[in-house]
Amino acid sequence: MARREAPEINGGSMADIAFMLLIFFLVATTMNIDSGIMRKLPPIVEDQQDDIDIKERNVFVVLINSNDQLLVENEILNIKNLKDKAKEFIANKANLETLPEKKLVKDIPFFGDQMVSKQVISLQNDRGTKYDTYITVQNELTKAYNELRDELAMGKWSKTYAQLEKAHEKDKLKAIRKIYPMRISEAEPKNIGE
Amino acid sequence: MGKFQKKSGKASPEMSTASLPDIVFMLLFFFMVSTTMRDSTMMVKITVPQATEIKKLEKKSLVSYINVGPPTKAFQKLYGTEPKIQLNDQFASVDDIQQFISSEREAMKENDRPQMTTSLKVDKDTKMGIVTDIKQALRRASALKINYSTSKRVEDL
Structure with missing residues (x-):
């Protein structure tokens, strides 16, 4: 029997098939990596305990009204100055x-005995506050903490807090978080002037 | 003039398209790796607020989404323009959240459940009232880890 050469498969349509798949994936998938501000909600307590007494000097009160204005420690404050004021308070x-x-x-660990401030930030908003403003305030407060933590981490290890986080230095992070x-x-929002 | 002379007998060589499939496949693999499946169609219009202190949500399988915003054009006739909650593929009310969270939790592996995160995708023009109600519902459902979905802000405040 004469050996016949196997017929070659036509590769011309390969590109079309690949294009079809490509277009399917372009349509059916999304690119965005979700990111955002992480928060932990307090668990619901069954029996209402009496409010824990915290001295007034230890509380940093931030109020946002329905017109997106800020009242910080009984003073009207521009949102731009919130971070610095919070930093000053925390440290x-x-x-x-x-x-x-x-x-x-x-x-x-790493720091030994330290004086840690008993700060608490109390945030209260109105039901009519815009979500955008709320997030900006949350962001500024987070930034205040992060910058202080950065300062501490920079002084000790000349690395920022985020860099430590990336390097998974859990003990160091824990120590900073303790300080x-x-x-x-x-607080539960008020409902004044919707 | 020499420039516009008729083509001589030699035909112009055709471009080889043999590598076209390879190029397209390369693109295909890139998209397959870098994207994730679109899970639900958005029925609400959401522009998330901007922030700087953001963290990436790492494991997608641990995240359930709550979307809040005004309905898109197609749904405005039925539902109006007031912000609405969308869970999966349908509009819902605050009371449905507890149910939603427990069904999402059921679907997860046992040892993943404590790490469950709820991502709140809320339009930036929404009033806080509805967000607060959602947060209370999440507390009741004991889904305490939340993430306010935001995009990265580049410019200063």
Whole structure:
């Protein structure tokens, strides 16, 4: 029997098939990587406990009204200045009487004994507040914490907090979080002037 | 003039298209790897607010989405222009969230459940009232890890 050469498959339509698949994937998929501000909600407590007493000097009160105006510590404040004011409050570097008290925390890894401020940020908004404003305020408060943490991390390891996070240095992150714990408490919103 | 002379007998060589499939396949693989499947069609119009202190949501399978915004043009006749909640492929009310969260939790693997995150995709012009109601519903459903979906802000405040 004479050996016949196997007929070659026509590759001309290969491009069309690939194009078809490509277009299918272009239509059926999305590119966006979701990102956003992470928050943890407080769990619901069954039996209503009495409110824990926190001294007034330890609380940084931020109120947002339905016209998206800010009242911070009984003063009207521009949102641009919120971060600096929050930073000043959280750290209380000058040990002022009006800013939060400090408590000695012993044996923080890497840092030893440290004075940690008893700060709490209380955020309250109106039901008519715009979501955009709320997010901007949340962002500024987060930024205040992050910048302070960065300063601390830079001084100790000359790396930013985010860099430590990337390197999965869990112990170092924990130590920093102990010195600057993020405490943002959100009160139930009021309903004044929708 | 020499420039516009008639073509001589030699035919212009045809461009080889043999590598075209390879190029297209390369594109195809790029898109297959870098994109994710579109899970539901958006029935609400959402422009997320901008922020700087953002974190990426890593594991998509652990995230469930709650979309809030004004209905798109096609649905405005039926539902009006007030912000609405969309869960999966349909409009819902705040009361449906608890049900939604528990069914999402059921669908997850046992050891993934504590890490479940709820991403709130809310239009930036929405009023906080509805967002607060959602947050309360999430607390009742004990889905405490949330993420306010935002895009990256480049310019200063």
